[in-house]
Amino acid sequence: MNLNLRQAIIQRVTDKSDEELFGVIEDSIGGQEQVLPGLGVLFEIIWQNSGSDVQNQLVSTLKDHLH
Template sequence: MDLDIRRAVLHNLSGNNKQQLQDTVIDAIQNGQEKMLPGLGVLFEVIWNKADSSFRDQMLTRLEQGV
């Protein structure tokens, strides 16, 4: 079975507004289910790919502080 998680996540969230995206992220984090982690990873990848080097550095600093 070949699943394209990236495509599925992006398809499911396509057309969502900021509030809907925020609700999705908050729900995934608060729910704490392992099955939500790949979807959050896809969202992180989208943010990373759209970020400039300054924003990437900020994210990495926050990750470093958080772990």
């Protein structure tokens, strides 16, 4: 099976419980740089499936922590 990186990451987390997804995220935060693409894919899914209020809050949170 020929999967691209995005598909491989999505396949890795598909059918995980809330607790398992939380663990994947927590384990990836501050970890090795190799996990950053995975976090990017997860963020992409969150972004694409969030309303404008959530997107604005995410941007605001990011901005607040970059200063």
